[in-house]
């Protein structure tokens with residue numbers, strides 16, 4: 001498997017988004033192997049992306065924004081032990097581990113009785129591994145965490161501008177829309 005540069009990856013994803021229209025399953029299946037090749041390219045996340053980690057558990061860094069807002073590529077740097085809130089996404093996603101190890105904990109849909117969410121299963125992602133998110137968002141409730149004792153790195157491609165998500169309180173399923181920011185940009 002040959003490495004794919006960020007520019008080539010963006011070009012390929014653009015072509016796929018142009019070609020597949022609304023078929024999200026085909027779209028993420030086509031992007032997944034490209035993401036695996038992107039993860040083989042070194043130095044995608046410059047050291048300056050670690051600036052700010054003393055004040056927050058992870059940084060979100062914009063690598064590419066599609067000019068039409070149809071997708072975005074975002075690089076994360078995770079402090080040891082860092083953890084997201086329980087959340088979902090309004091779009092599809094293709095998520096790859098770029099270094100060390102990450103864990104993804106999937107949650108149940110809200111309980112019809114009291115709304116609470118159960119942690120159903122945890123998957124470990126090693127460097128080079130890729131997972132996909134396909135709507136509907138209610139079946140994609142999850143959190144990510146860095147179980148390694150060191151920094152970890154991930155690269156996410158989302159099917160929107162990556163500025164919105166919905167955060168859940170797992171005790172009662174109460175959901176809050178959240179606006180997300182980028183700590184750094186590539187250029």
Ligand SMILES: [Fe+2]
Nearest residue numbers: 087088089142
């Ligand atoms: Fe997520």
